[in-house]
Amino acid sequence: MPHIEWMNDATSLFHIGVDGTHVGAIQVGDPLRASSENAIAAMQADNLRVVMLTGDDTQAADRIARAVGLVEVRARLLPRDKVSAIEDLQREGDLVAMIGDGINDAPALAQADIGIAVRSGTDIAMESSDVTLMSNDLSILKTAVLLSKLTMRTIRQNLFFAFIYNVICIPLAAGVLFPTFGWQLSPVIASAAMALSSVSVVTNSLRLKAARL
Template sequence: GKPRVVSIKTAGSVSEEQLLGDLASIEQGSEHPLASAILAGARERNLELTKAADFHSLAGRGITGKIRGKLVVAGNEALFAERGVLLGDLQKQAEELRSRGQTVIFVASEGQATGLVGIADPVKASTVAALTQLKKIGIRIVMLTGDSRATASAVAREIGIQEFEAEVLPEKKSEAVSRLQKQGRIVAMAGDGINDAPALAQANVGIAMGTGTDVAIESGGITLVKGDLAGIVRARKLSRATMTNIRQNLFFAFIYNSIGVPIAAGILYPFFGLLLSPILAAAAMSLSSVSVIGNSLRLRKIRL
């Protein structure tokens, strides 16, 4: 679905507007899919944003930047623990939001936690149906996410996925794909964020969401323009139909030549006095090409 800001919790005397304004200001330099949700939330509240200085993106952990000379840090617990920032009551509030399937981003200013923002990514109506169809045809589905285990578990229950790995860093996603490949599996990876790019490149088939970042789209071999997982089912149907069509075209391309060329060379002449005239040979060659083209055009009529 389309992520949006649904919860804001503040600490101390910080207002919700100040918290979201600081977060949105540093998110202006981020390519993470959730950045657009935060910026949209700030626009809805008509907040005036400040251009951040010294912006840094820390893969799998968060971002930092200076707003009006103050260092603002936004990210997960790992980043805050690394910087020695205490979360206090925010930790408990975060767990509650995660149990509802929200992604939590902590915010700190000058080494003090100022609050958190909860982002929900509503599941599209077509997602569960698409996953059900993929399961029916024997495809094993594993969800890889950088979110916490609580959030991942809530989302997995909602969409009917039994296997998932949570708190996965970007490089670990590609390692997870590689691990499955070493087991002899053919892996298709679907993703939309900059953190998914390494895994998309590692997979046998990289499927990027058209609603995602440019980096992800460039890393994927297939782009689902609408960003809908139902497109994976359609892409598989089309790929299978295409492979069947290719095999049929190879048959049509060779059957005329395998029969016509020996006859034209006179293989039947000693026995039956039969030769293939140049006109018939040319017609057979043309018919071969027409058969291949006509058969290929049938792909346009396949119901996806």
């Protein structure tokens, strides 16, 4: 087989043979998304561990990783290998989010704790994911992470409000404290307090619309 110079080491080279004779090669590669480097830098700045899983050749994967500032790279992976890699990370105790857009990424997206697809991805990738980014700009990943953190914080606050209401108002409404302290909550006030509790939860949730992301 003749030696073939690669035009770009961020590509994969496929050799073509006819009747056992090498007749040529096809060089295939995907251009980097313009937002990839900034998106990865933002995730690393948030102390998130970023690992590249790819079916590309090792040389091509290494060059792409260097271009975007990645340290951990696993190349020449089949779809089942990507699933195994995610399972390994999960066994280490990590909460794993997988970002992918191809058919080969679908099993890994389903295995991950959080599967994230992009709008330009295949239908099966989007169906296998938990989140679909409505833009091909990967920089919105930081926005998605921030929004998820704000959402979880709001959920905890709402649970706290509901818990406090139940702890304070239900015993008063039931008359538990009446024999000792003479405290009792009338049904009308209890109903108003229940409505106020619901309003406070909804109002607190609506604050997410005004969040600066």
